[in-house]
Amino acid sequence: MLLKDKVCVIAGASSLRSIGYATAELFAEHGAKVVVVDRVMDANVLGDIKAAIESRLQRAVPVHGFHCDISQSQACAQVMSDVIALHGTIDCLVNSAGIVNSQPLLDIGENDLDVMFDVNLKGAFFLCQSVLKIFVERGVGNIVNVSSLAAQRGGAHTMRPQRAAS
Numbered sequence: 001m002l003l004k005d006k007v008c009v010i011a012g013a014s015s016l017r018s019i020g021y022a023t024a025e026l027f028a029e030h031g032a033k034v035v036v037v038d039r040v041m042d043a044n045v046l047g048d049i050k051a052a053i054e055s056r057l058q059r060a061v062p063v064h065g066f067h068c069d070i071s072q073s074q075a076c077a078q079v080m081s082d083v084i085a086l087h088g089t090i091d092c093l094v095n096s097a098g099i100v101n102s103q104p105l106l107d108i109g110e111n112d113l114d115v116m117f118d119v120n121l122k123g124a125f126f127l128c129q130s131v132l133k134i135f136v137e138r139g140v141g142n143i144v145n146v147s148s149l150a151a152q153r154g155g156a157h158t159m160r161p162q163r164a165a166s
């Protein structure tokens, strides 16, 4: 059990098909105290996540969940305080919350751009800043930020015009 009793906060895990959920399942398998954080989070969502992990591992696992819109700095600070109140510490943050705009670059409006930056850039920053305050005090901690090729090529991956066959 590589993560026995480690408190691991995983952002972006509400869907059972998400990378965040897969991370939560793997970390629980390795003994972590998993805390899932998402803008889509309530008792039903958390119940589904916990049931899916327990069904897969065939044992009870400690999984908690908090609602948080990571584009809001205060919400990120609050969620870390809530986890500290629950478990007393945080060992690891995985940020797998993100959105992809699959429109071609020329079609993306300023509002769409703002939303992408608010979640993918500022959200990652706010989560890191909030947890780093705790890690700096403790002198230890781990952060994993999940990114995408879409950050380099655009969500639609259609930046290169097709060449006509000659």
Ligand SMILES: NC(=O)c1ccc[n+]([C@@H]2O[C@H](COP(=O)([O-])OP(=O)(O)OC[C@H]3O[C@@H](n4cnc5c(N)ncnc54)[C@H](O)[C@@H]3O)[C@@H](O)[C@H]2O)c1
Binding pocket: 011, 012, 013, 014, 015, 017, 018, 019, 020, 037, 038, 039, 040, 068, 069, 070, 071, 096, 097, 098, 099, 100, 119, 123, 146, 147, 148, 149, 150
């Ligand atoms: N799925 C892939 O093939 C793939 C490949 C490369 C990179 N990625 C990247 O990995 C990350 C996760 O991808 P995924 O496929 O699991 O996506 P997903 O859409 O299944 O999960 C993303 C999660 O982030 C949450 N989220 C979105 N905005 C949020 C906000 N403001 N606050 C809190 N939570 C928010 C969503 O509710 C969702 O649960 C993304 O950054 C994505 O770009 C995915």
